[in-house]
Amino acid sequence: MDLTNSDRELTAEVEELSGENIFSCYQCGKCSAGCPFTDEMDLLPNQVLRKVQMGDESVLDSNTPWTCASCLSCEVDCPKGNNVPAIMEAIREISLRKNLDRVDLNELKTKELPEIALVSNLRKKTG
Amino acid sequence: MREITYYPGCSLKDTAKGFEDSALKVSKELDVNLKELSRWNCCGTVYSLTDDNLMKQLGPIRNLIRARDEGSDELYTLCSMCDNTLKRANSLIRGEEDKRDKINNFMDQERDYEGSVEVHHYLELLRDILGWDEVRDRVVAPLESLNVAPYYGCMLTRPKEIGLDDPHEPTVFDELVESLGGTPVDFPYETECCGSYNTVDNEEMVLNKAQTITAGAKKSGADVIITACPLCHFNLDRRQADLLEVAPNHKPVPVIYFTQLMAVAFGYPEVNNFDEHAIDPREALELKTKAGSKR
Numbered sequence: 484m485d486l487t488n489s490d491r492e493l494t495a496e497v498e499e500l501s502g503e504n505i506f507s508c509y510q511c512g513k514c515s516a517g518c519p520f521t522d523e524m525d526l527l528p529n530q531v532l533r534k535v536q537m538g539d540e541s542v543l544d545s546n547t548p549w550t551c552a553s554c555l556s557c558e559v560d561c562p563k564g565n566n567v568p569a570i571m572e573a574i575r576e577i578s579l580r581k582n583l584d585r586v587d588l589n590e591l592k593t594k595e596l597p598e599i600a601l602v603s604n605l606r607k608k609t610g
Numbered sequence: 611m612r613e614i615t616y617y618p619g620c621s622l623k624d625t626a627k628g629f630e631d632s633a634l635k636v637s638k639e640l641d642v643n644l645k646e647l648s649r650w651n652c653c654g655t656v657y658s659l660t661d662d663n664l665m666k667q668l669g670p671i672r673n674l675i676r677a678r679d680e681g682s683d684e685l686y687t688l689c690s691m692c693d694n695t696l697k698r699a700n701s702l703i704r705g706e707e708d709k710r711d712k713i714n715n716f717m718d719q720e721r722d723y724e725g726s727v728e729v730h731h732y733l734e735l736l737r738d739i740l741g742w743d744e745v746r747d748r749v750v751a752p753l754e755s756l757n758v759a760p761y762y763g764c765m766l767t768r769p770k771e772i773g774l775d776d777p778h779e780p781t782v783f784d785e786l787v788e789s790l791g792g793t794p795v796d797f798p799y800e801t802e803c804c805g806s807y808n809t810v811d812n813e814e815m816v817l818n819k820a821q822t823i824t825a826g827a828k829k830s831g832a833d834v835i836i837t838a839c840p841l842c843h844f845n846l847d848r849r850q851a852d853l854l855e856v857a858p859n860h861k862p863v864p865v866i867y868f869t870q871l872m873a874v875a876f877g878y879p880e881v882n883n884f885d886e887h888a889i890d891p892r893e894a895l896e897l898k899t900k901a902g903s904k905r
Contacts, residue, residue, distance in 0.1 A: 576663075594810070
């Protein structure tokens with residue numbers, strides 16, 4: 484496999500933001516087996532981790548990190564003790580820190596939502 | 611009377627008013643005074659998982675500092691999201707010296723915080739301090755033939771280091787239901803996420819999950835579902851009402867806070883503000899309990 488410098492950049496950035504060692508994942512798939520939202524995802528959680536290991540920037544276009552609800556079921560199941568939700572958050576943050584908000588506040592004006600939903604959503608999906 | 615310092619969080623003052631009112635009432639019955647922290651701010655609702663942005667940790671930590679400054683070495687929560695966020699921020703302060711120093715240096719108007727406050731959930735008070743016999747003694751309207759699905763959700767039990775019970779096989783709600791005279795039902799989705807904050811920008815995903823969870827509870831024979839989380843409550847209660855518009859054959863199951871179930875068994879169903887619920891739980895509760903019989 485030929486990794487370019489920019490490939491390594493993505494891997495390093497995710498590791499820095501998450502504080503996790505991405506190469507500790509050995510692809511057992513337990514995170515994906517227990518994830519309650521894989522039906523909604525275009526990549527399984529373990530596939531996201533594999534792409535980050537390979538420095539594949541297409542992972543930034545995946546809907547998986549945005550579907551992740553930080554429910555932590557993968558974290559309690561991971562045999563390597565990896566904090567998979569923190570890796571998902573790191574991928575979200577890479578976009579959010581470029582001002583690419585996932586949620587448009589104007590579109591929420593007409594929705595009736597409790598504060599706990601709004602605050603948590605905006606903390607995860609806007610920069 | 612035992613006095614404990616209490617952090618309500620935003621929802622309990624607004625959309626989850628019935629959660630707070632019922633908790634205050636049952637606490638009084640249990641001879642516990644919930645003393646509200648005199649100045650508090652939003653906990654942030656979700657714990658920040660990025661390693662470098664400490665700004666997002668200041669909200670919860672400021673609440674812990676306020677508790678310490680008011681002379682409390684313990685702080686009690688009811689909302690499971692507040693509980694999780696406050697406990698994890700506290701554990702960050704205790705476990706990571708360099709981050710603690712940075713945060714303390716930044717918050718230079720406050721006295722340094724080293725993690726001295728112990729955060730507990732109200733369920734820990736019931737289970738570990740008062741004990742289930744104390745709860746059982748206050749029951750005047752036993753939940754006799756009521757089948758209750760304990761919905762733990764995510765934040766009460768995960769991550770392991772923070773959770774108040776086993777993340778795979780939690781029992782605290784089951785024990786509570788039994789001590790109120792009801793029957794906890796075995797329910798396959800008791801720790802499965804409801805979709806959480808995705809309810810804002812992906813309603814369909816949460817609608818599907820609300821259907822799976824509530825239909826699963828119904829299939830297990832549940833008359834009612836209990837929760838400790840205002841966001842789970844919104845997603846299972848309000849989204850079930852939305853679901854009924856597109857799937858009229860869905861058989862709804864009411865969702866209530868665990869303290870509301872306690873208030874029913876303690877003989878004070880009127881404190882529960884059930885008018886706020888999208889799926890009215892009164893019929894299910896009154897049919898199967900002696901809740902109608904006031905003290």
